[in-house]
Amino acid sequence: MHKIRSADHALMREMNLALLLECLRREAPLARADLALITGLTKAAVSSLARELLDARYVRELGPDLGNKGRPSVPLMLNPDVGYMIGAEIGVDFISVILTDFAARVVWRHHEFIHSRNQAAVLDRTLAIVAEAWAHTRAQGQSILGLGLGLPGLVDVSTGTLLFSPNLGWTEVPLRRLLEAKFPFPIYIDNEANLAALGESYFGAARGCDFVLHVSCGVGVGAGIVLNRQLLAGAAGLAGEVGHMTIDPHGPRCNCGNTGCWETFVSQWAVFRRIQAAVIAGRPTRLLESTGHDLEQLTIPLVVDAARRGDLVARAALEETGAYLGLGLANLINALNPERVVFGGSLSLAHEFVLPVMREVVHNRALRWSQEATEIVIAANGGDSCVMGGIATVYYRVLTGPLATARTTRPAEAEPAHAAQPAWA
Numbered sequence: 337m338h339k340i341r342s343a344d345h346a347l348m349r350e351m352n353l354a355l356l357l358e359c360l361r362r363e364a365p366l367a368r369a370d371l372a373l374i375t376g377l378t379k380a381a382v383s384s385l386a387r388e389l390l391d392a393r394y395v396r397e398l399g400p401d402l403g404n405k406g407r408p409s410v411p412l413m414l415n416p417d418v419g420y421m422i423g424a425e426i427g428v429d430f431i432s433v434i435l436t437d438f439a440a441r442v443v444w445r446h447h448e449f450i451h452s453r454n455q456a457a458v459l460d461r462t463l464a465i466v467a468e469a470w471a472h473t474r475a476q477g478q479s480i481l482g483l484g485l486g487l488p489g490l491v492d493v494s495t496g497t498l499l500f501s502p503n504l505g506w507t508e509v510p511l512r513r514l515l516e517a518k519f520p521f522p523i524y525i526d527n528e529a530n531l532a533a534l535g536e537s538y539f540g541a542a543r544g545c546d547f548v549l550h551v552s553c554g555v556g557v558g559a560g561i562v563l564n565r566q567l568l569a570g571a572a573g574l575a576g577e578v579g580h581m582t583i584d585p586h587g588p589r590c591n592c593g594n595t596g597c598w599e600t601f602v603s604q605w606a607v608f609r610r611i612q613a614a615v616i617a618g619r620p621t622r623l624l625e626s627t628g629h630d631l632e633q634l635t636i637p638l639v640v641d642a643a644r645r646g647d648l649v650a651r652a653a654l655e656e657t658g659a660y661l662g663l664g665l666a667n668l669i670n671a672l673n674p675e676r677v678v679f680g681g682s683l684s685l686a687h688e689f690v691l692p693v694m695r696e697v698v699h700n701r702a703l704r705w706s707q708e709a710t711e712i713v714i715a716a717n718g719g720d721s722c723v724m725g726g727i728a729t730v731y732y733r734v735l736t737g738p739l740a741t742a743r744t745t746r747p748a749e750a751e752p753a754h755a756a757q758p759a760w761a
């Protein structure tokens with residue numbers, strides 16, 4: 337009985353610490369009296385909790401440090417220097433890693449294209465780049481609060497395993513275990529669309545929103561749903577696979593094995609397919625020239641550039657894609673009633689052509705009351721959406737479980753956990 341009571345007490349304390357951190361994230365600087373007013377906790381409780389957060393360095397007092405911690409009138413804020421966070425992404429043809437402070441300001445970054453989908457080679461490079469980020473962190477006298485890695489496929493978040501990536505052709509890769517074997521800090525693995533959604537919710541176009549639907553369209557199509565700053569995982573952690581909702585049962589075959597999935601109408605391949613069909617139909621386009629008469633070389637930036645120069649084939653391909661985007665979005669808005677829809681991925685580079693049509697179709701098809709409550713905006717983090725989401729997932733873990741993070745971060749700091757001669761060197 338006594339044990340249960342002390343476990344309850346520890347849990348309650350962690351929840352109250354998280355509550356103060358969340359208040360400071362939203363509204364800092366705040367004095368202890370303000371925190372007591374906002375949270376309903378007593379001033380004595382806030383003082384005690386604040387001291388713990390100051391000691392753990394998650395929080396600092398605004399103004400010069402006079403060595404006299406605990407002055408009730410001095411405002412508090414989150415401490416950007418409590419540690420660094422790593423955001424990483426393995427894409428279909430690239431690896432991207434960023435390192436930020438606790439205010440999510442980028443202090444180091446590395447992006448490289450990969451030309452092979454060989455799993456061992458890609459994983460070796462990923463581990464090597466993360467090791468570089470860690471070396472940079474130690475050189476700055478900092479510690480790592482955690483790493484968030486995004487992957488283009490289905491991820492079992494509880495084990496950190498990539499279950500299946502149709503676009504990489506990988507199955508059952510235990511990414512978290514591989515990273516934990518090399519690094520001593522907490523590792524979080526998730527689907528790239530989920531992380532992008534969390535990143536936009538904390539540091540992008542959906543800051544301050546309680547219910548966010550982030551739809552990312554590029555090579556594939558995925559979504560992340562963030563409710564009260566937390567990703568909606570689903571029973572098996574696979575919520576948000578909106579790219580595979582059926583739009584037309586007689587439509588094109590999808591990578592997932594089904595036919596007529598939304599993805600087959602709105603991914604970048606759908607845009608390229610529309611352009612190829614127009615060329616076969618004999619319609620003139622400058623895209624033939626800009627791709628050296630090889631339409632396999634099409635990219636979204638090339639199509640956007642052509643559309644801006646008045647190319648009707650490019651423009652029509654983007655607008656038709658926008659119409660199908662609107663169709664799927666209207667369904668999602670009716671189903672979920674989100675406060676904000678954030679549109680990201682490479683297709684968002686074409687927003688000036690895609691968005692007006694998308695909005696019009698949503699206007700014509702979604703229930704009036706649902707769409708009136710929804711705002712559709714463009715993602716703010718651009719090409720960094722997933723890595724910023726990796727940062728956001730670490731940030732979220734620290735804010736909601738500061739003591740747990742401190743326990744896993746501190747002891748390992750003294751000595752690098754991997755051997756002097758790393759396995760991938």
Ligand SMILES: [Zn+2]
Nearest residue numbers: 580590592597
């Ligand atoms: Zn599919």
